[in-house]
Amino acid sequence: MEYRVLSNGVRMPMMGFGVFQIPDHAAARKATAEALAAGYRLIDTAQAYGNEAAVGEAVRESGIQKDEVMVTTKLWISDFSYDGAIAAAERSMKRLGTDRIDLLLLHQPMGDYIGAWRGLERMYRDGRLGAIGMANCYPHVLADLCETFEIPPMVNQVEMHPFFQQELNLRTMESYGVVPEAWGPFNEGRHGLFTDPVLTSIGEAHGKTAAQTALRWNIQRGVVVIPKSVHGDRIRENIDVFDFRLSEGEMERIAAMDTGRSEIVDHFDPEWIRFLHSYRT
Numbered sequence: 001m002e003y004r005v006l007s008n009g010v011r012m013p014m015m016g017f018g019v020f021q022i023p024d025h026a027a028a029r030k031a032t033a034e035a036l037a038a039g040y041r042l043i044d045t046a047q048a049y050g051n052e053a054a055v056g057e058a059v060r061e062s063g064i065q066k067d068e069v070m071v072t073t074k075l076w077i078s079d080f081s082y083d084g085a086i087a088a089a090e091r092s093m094k095r096l097g098t099d100r101i102d103l104l105l106l107h108q109p110m111g112d113y114i115g116a117w118r119g120l121e122r123m124y125r126d127g128r129l130g131a132i133g134m135a136n137c138y139p140h141v142l143a144d145l146c147e148t149f150e151i152p153p154m155v156n157q158v159e160m161h162p163f164f165q166q167e168l169n170l171r172t173m174e175s176y177g178v179v180p181e182a183w184g185p186f187n188e189g190r191h192g193l194f195t196d197p198v199l200t201s202i203g204e205a206h207g208k209t210a211a212q213t214a215l216r217w218n219i220q221r222g223v224v225v226i227p228k229s230v231h232g233d234r235i236r237e238n239i240d241v242f243d244f245r246l247s248e249g250e251m252e253r254i255a256a257m258d259t260g261r262s263e264i265v266d267h268f269d270p271e272w273i274r275f276l277h278s279y280r281t
């Protein structure tokens with residue numbers, strides 16, 4: 001395992017396990033248990049995924065020391081205000097079965113996220129949160145938040161994969177000491193990522209798959225990755241990326257794949273913003 005160190009000194013594994021789109025309790029518990037058995041020590045859930053309780057159970061049942069696993073959850077927009085964020089974080093703690101959340105993120109920089117962030121700062125100072133961060137901040141938003149908040153975000157979780165690389169966002173995060181974390185590191189399978197000829201040929205040179213090559217590329221850019229799978233073989237395949245290194249030439253070939261846009265969400269489309277505001281956890 002490789003690690004990034006957050007601005008508060010907390011060590012964050014660069015490989016984590018995402019549980020988006022596993023709403024079924026038993027399935028989420030099983031997938032999380034398989035991930036923990038495979039060596040993952042970072043689990044990424046959210047109030048919006050409806051599976052915090054399953055994640056909490058799997059962590060407790062694993063027998064792994066609580067302080068050896070970093071569990072991330074995220075608060076949804078509808079709870080954004082100072083008091084609302086604190087109450088929502090407390091509900092997450094109940095579902096996770098803990099009195100301290102290792103890493104708490106605000107899921108979108110939308111609604112009253114300034115008020116919500118102040119609530120997170122309060123809870124962090126009280127020792128109830130191990131680290132705090134944002135998700136889905138584009139560089140101009142992140143820079144504004146870092147200039148505004150007393151405690152800048154320690155993590156910014158955004159979509160990052162070979163087809164949407166977000167270099168400016170990466171540079172902005174590095175300049176403010178914010179650790180980048182990639183959601184959708186496989187572009188959720190879009191654009192033929194798993195059979196892409198460039199990723200496949202680079203992977204073959206190392207005895208690895210296109211999926212492993214995409215993850216390794218992000219890790220070598222300093223980005224924490226949180227791939228999701230409900231299949232044990234893929235869960236194990238995805239974490240098996242710490243025994244090889246991509247050359248500079250290989251990194252450059254992947255850099256040339258950038259399309260500069262998301263195929264999953266469009267935060268610049270007012271319809272998306274309306275949809276996200278209407279979503280209820």
Ligand SMILES: NC(=O)c1ccc[n+]([C@@H]2O[C@H](COP(=O)([O-])OP(=O)(O)OC[C@H]3O[C@@H](n4cnc5c(N)ncnc54)[C@H](OP(=O)(O)O)[C@@H]3O)[C@@H](O)[C@H]2O)c1
Pocket residue numbers: 017018019020021044045107135136157158182183184185186187188189194211226227228229230231234235237238
């Ligand atoms: N902050 C945010 O707004 C946000 C948004 C989206 C996601 N996330 C987080 O990021 C995590 C990862 O993103 P994601 O779940 O959206 O997508 P992803 O990890 O890019 O892709 C997941 C898809 O890839 C498949 N897959 C996984 N490993 C594979 C492999 N080795 N070979 C072939 N197929 C493979 C999975 O299928 P199977 O499950 O059938 O194996 C699933 O369909 C989420 O789970 C969530 O924790 C955060």
